[in-house]
Amino acid sequence: MRPRSLTPVDRVLADAQRALETVFARPASQRPNPSLEAADLTLEEHDRRHAAGLMRINHVGEVCAQALYCGQAAVARDVRTREHLLAAAQEETDHLAWCEQRLRELDSRPSLLNPVWYAGSYAIGALAGLRGDGWNLGFVVETERQVEAHIDEHLQSLPPADLRSRAILGVMKADEARHADQAEHAGARMLPPPIPSVMALASRIMKTVAYRV
Ligand SMILES: [Fe+2]
Ligand SMILES: [Fe+2]
Secondary structure, three states: OOOOOOOHHHHHHHHHHHHHHHHHOOOOOOOOOHHHHOOOOOOOHHHHHHHHHHHHHHHHHHHHHHHHHHHHHHHOOOHHHHHHHHHHHHHHHHHHHHHHHHHHHOOOOOOOOHHHHHHHHHHHHHHHHHOOHHHHHHHHHHHHHHHHHHHHHHHHHOOOOOHHHHHHHHHHHHHHHHHHHHHHHOOOOOOOOOHHHHHHHHHHHHHHHHOOO
């Protein structure tokens, strides 16, 4: 967790380092990858490609979550809110690492547009954060609920034989639900319309593009 005595310049540098690590480095997870418990069945070629497209979307979702939370933390007024956001981002690192590992197993790669997804999400997070800390947490709740919903869609759509991706998404879904509950208890405000619909539209665009690129 980031110490409280960092200067604004330190914070900018720490954020830049985190962005570079998220987009270009291979993140390390703190918990073991849940897919290691599942059988590694051979997939038909079209199933492999479909699973890779879905796991690329999930990986981009985690890149965006990192960026949103860091953007929000950068402008959070209350130290506890900032710590809550940075702790959430830290937990998301496991998801990022697991999705990246599964993409490699599927002979695929993360989205080439990850720097763009990161920059856009960081800006959205910072803008949301400037509205105040209740909004910040409301934004976390909405993000987590939307991610949980798209994980559900992916669990329906993944090839039945892709037990490894399913194992990862099962744990991610439970984590995202917990993240939303924690933010709700920490004092999240309900986001007014049309913000949730705009967020859903942005995530639909991301999913369509990230499935391919
Ligand atoms: Fe996540
Ligand atoms: Fe989450």
